[in-house]
Amino acid sequence: MEGVRKRILVLGGGFGGLAFVKAFDCPGVEITLIDKENHHLFQPLLYQVATAGLAAPDIAEPLRTLFSKRKEVQVLMDEVRDIDLEKSLVRTPHQSLSYDYLVIALGGRTNYFGKDDWEKHASGLKTLADAHRIRNEVLGAFEMAENLAEDNAERRRLMSAVVIGGGPTGVEMAGALAELTHRYFRRDFRRINPKQARVILVDVADRVLPMYSESLSASAKRQLEGLGVQVMTGKKVEDIQARKVVLEDFEIEAENIIWTAGVSANPVVEKLDTPKAKGGRLKVEPDCSLPGYANVFAIGDIAALEDAKGKQVPGVAPAAIQMAKHAAKLIQAEITRGRSQGEAAERESFVYRDKGQMATIGRSRAVASAMGREFSGFVAWFAWLAIHLVTLVGMRNRLSVFMKWIYKYVQNKPGARIIWRAAPGRVEVERTSDRLVL
Numbered sequence: 001m002e003g004v005r006k007r008i009l010v011l012g013g014g015f016g017g018l019a020f021v022k023a024f025d026c027p028g029v030e031i032t033l034i035d036k037e038n039h040h041l042f043q044p045l046l047y048q049v050a051t052a053g054l055a056a057p058d059i060a061e062p063l064r065t066l067f068s069k070r071k072e073v074q075v076l077m078d079e080v081r082d083i084d085l086e087k088s089l090v091r092t093p094h095q096s097l098s099y100d101y102l103v104i105a106l107g108g109r110t111n112y113f114g115k116d117d118w119e120k121h122a123s124g125l126k127t128l129a130d131a132h133r134i135r136n137e138v139l140g141a142f143e144m145a146e147n148l149a150e151d152n153a154e155r156r157r158l159m160s161a162v163v164i165g166g167g168p169t170g171v172e173m174a175g176a177l178a179e180l181t182h183r184y185f186r187r188d189f190r191r192i193n194p195k196q197a198r199v200i201l202v203d204v205a206d207r208v209l210p211m212y213s214e215s216l217s218a219s220a221k222r223q224l225e226g227l228g229v230q231v232m233t234g235k236k237v238e239d240i241q242a243r244k245v246v247l248e249d250f251e252i253e254a255e256n257i258i259w260t261a262g263v264s265a266n267p268v269v270e271k272l273d274t275p276k277a278k279g280g281r282l283k284v285e286p287d288c289s290l291p292g293y294a295n296v297f298a299i300g301d302i303a304a305l306e307d308a309k310g311k312q313v314p315g316v317a318p319a320a321i322q323m324a325k326h327a328a329k330l331i332q333a334e335i336t337r338g339r340s341q342g343e344a345a346e347r348e349s350f351v352y353r354d355k356g357q358m359a360t361i362g363r364s365r366a367v368a369s370a371m372g373r374e375f376s377g378f379v380a381w382f383a384w385l386a387i388h389l390v391t392l393v394g395m396r397n398r399l400s401v402f403m404k405w406i407y408k409y410v411q412n413k414p415g416a417r418i419i420w421r422a423a424p425g426r427v428e429v430e431r432t433s434d435r436l437v438l
Contacts, residue, residue: 005028005029005030006028006029006030006100006101006335007029007030007031007032007097007098007099007100007101008024008029008030008031008032008099008100008101008102008103008331009032009034009090009097009099009101009102009103010031010032010033010034010103010105011034011035011080011083011090011102011103011104011105011106011268012034012035012104012105012106012107012300013033013035013037013039013040013063013075014040014041014043014105014107014300014320015043015300015317015320015321015324016103016105016107016299016300016301016320016321016323016324017033017035017103017105017300017324018040018063018066018324018393019320019321019324019325019328020103020105020299020324020325020327020328021033021067021070021073023324023325023328023329024328024331024332025332026331026332026335026336029072029335030072030074031070031072031073031074032073032074032075032076032097033063033067033073033074033075033076034076034078034080034090034092034097035063035075035076035077035078036077036078036079036080037077037127038062038063038064038075038077039060039061039062039063040060040061040063040066040393041059041060041127041128042059042060042391042392042393042397043126043317044317044388045058045059045388045392045401046059046125046126046127046128046130046131047125047131047169047172047173047176048176049128049131049132049135050125050130050131050132050134050135050138050173050176051134051135051138051173051176051177051179051180052135052139052180052417052418053176053180053404054401054404056128056131056132057397057400058397058400058401058404059392059397059401060128061393061397063075066393076092078092078093078094078095079092079093080092080106080268081093081268082268082271083102083104083268083269083271083272085272085273085274085290085293085296088100088102088295090102099295100295101295101296101297101331102295102296102297103297103298103299103324103327104269104282104296104297104298104299104302104303105298105299105300105302105320105324106265106266106268106269106302107266107300107301107302108126108263108264108265108266108279108301108302108315109124109126109263109264109265109266109267110124110125110126110259110262110263110264111261111262111263111264111279112259112262113261113262115240118239118240118259119259121240121241121242121243121244121257122164122240122257122258122259123137123256123257123258123259124258124259124260125169125173125258125259125260132420134256134258135417135419135420136419136420137255137256138161138177138180138181138256139417139418139419140419141158141159141255141256142158142159142181142185142189142192142194142197143419144158145158145159145191145192146189146190146191146192148191148192149191151192153253155192156196156198156253157243157253157254157255158255159181159192159194159196159197159198159255160197160198160199160200160252160253160254160255160256161177161181161197161198161199161200161254161255161256161257161258162200162201162202162245162252162254162256162257162258163177163199163200163201163202163258163260164202164203164237164240164245164257164258164259164260164261165202165203165259165260165261165262166201166202166203166205166207166208166209166210166231166233167209167210167211167260167261168209168357168359169260170201170203170208170260170261171201171208171209171220171224171359171361172359172360172361173258173260174199174201174224174229175223175224175227175229175360175361175362175365176362177199177229178199178224178227178228178229178362179227179362179363181194181197181199182194182195182197182199182227182228183363184417185197195228198230198254199228199229199230200229200230200232200252200254201224201229201230201231201232202232202235202237202245202247202252203232203233203234203235203261204234204235204236204237205233205234206233206234207221207233208220208221208224208231208233209359209367211314211357212357212359212367212369213369213374215374216367216368216369216374216376219367219376219377220359220361220367220376221233223361223362223365223366223367223376223377224361226365227361227362227365232247235247235248236248237261240257240259243255243257245257262279263279263301263315264279264280264281265279265280265281265282265301265302266302267280269282269298269302272290274290274291274292274293275291276304277304278304281301281302281303281304282298282302282303282304283304283305284297284298284303284304284305286305286307286308286347286349286350287326287327287330287347287348287349287350288303288305288323288326288327288350289347297327297331299320299323299324299327300315300319300320300323300324301315301320303323305323305350307349307350307351307352308349308350308351309351309352311352311354313350313352314352316357317391318355319352322350322352322353323350326348326350329348330347330348355370356368356369356370356371357369357370358370358380358383358384358387359384360380360381360384361381363381364377364378364381365377365381366380366381366383366384367380368380368383368384370383385405388401389401389402
């Protein structure tokens with residue numbers, strides 16, 4: 001109908017959702033962005049919050065602040081409960097919202113591969129709450145170890161951490177934990193020797209960073225071991241119990257167990273009657289739309305796509321951003337030309353442009369692959385710093401992170417190692433009763 005404003009619903013304020021709203025510029029169109037959190041989270045640096053290197057505000061920015069000057073953009077802090085593709089409705093606990101176009105950018109969640117009972121013993125790392133929980137438990141474990149009068153099995157367990165998963169997040173987490181415990185703790189305690197702390201990285205694959213070349217994987221392993229990380233590859237986790245990881249041939253006792261081994265799609269999309277891929281991700285058409293629903297796009301971690309060049313699009317931030325910009329361009333063109341949402345035949349197929357990949361391991365330690373070349377050590381680490389500073393949202397965030405990184409590098413000290421409590425005698429984010437609670 002003439003004069004009726006088009007409405008676009010964007011589900012998720014991560015890299016994909018944020019990039020879509022930023023890229024979309026079409027007068028007379030209402031955009032509603034829905035996220036259960038009130039902020040955009042820069043997940044690649046989440047492990048630094050977990051290891052006391054950065055604070056939460058350094059890697060998060062309120063969504064309302066980001067779009068305060070965009071009057072056509074409405075931000076709702078709400079949780080998506082149901083998507084009705086036939087009726088073009090999205091339902092939350094508070095309302096039902098109709099749409100002309102829908103962009104699903106809900107991201108993923110920690111995947112325990114059917115062993116959901118492991119979650120109470122092994123922390124995932126997807127949210128700020130996860131990061132704060134890990135920081136509380138790691139710092140709390142060493143405080144408890146300091147209270148013990150003698151070196152015994154309990155003290156060694158308290159000073160042990162196991163990271164499960166040898167991908168980029170696991171490698172970065174293990175390296176940061178090793179630096180925190182072996183380097184930064186060494187002057188802080190009197191009864192314990194933090195250099196005796198154990199950080200163990202476990203993965204079922206035969207090498208860490210299996211998505212990288214063998215030479216970079218080998219370099220990453222050497223750099224991790226140089227920090228004191230014990231790397232165990234080719235080891236399958238059979239069970240995770242309270243303070244214990246059970247492998248095929250032995251067990252590891254550790255106070256802190258961190259799971260970075262897998263990601264699955266947001267459970268909201270499980271009910272959608274559309275084709276799914278491994279991990280519950282939504283299979284999409286070459287233009288990133290859902291099969292049979294040309295006005296519904298899925299982008300980022302939640303989408304499974306082999307692009308026009310036959311390349312499997314990875315679940316990384318650059319891919320989510322590129323998919324978002326592609327969807328924004330297509331929708332904007334259709335609205336501008338007055339084309340029906342069903343006319344998808346002429347749409348341009350998405351092509352992923354791989355700009356490289358990198359993972360940091362510790363101070364002056366990293367691996368990277370870009371422009372057909374491979375880098376490791378200081379050069380890769382410096383490139384990692386520069387790229388992450390550039391891509392951080394907000395000038396305030398960039399300045400804060402830059403100053404903290406400079407201080408950490410020059411003074412060889414991390415950020416404030418504070419254990420947050422929600423109330424006297426309680427850790428900010430409680431775990432089940434079989435875990436550490438201060």
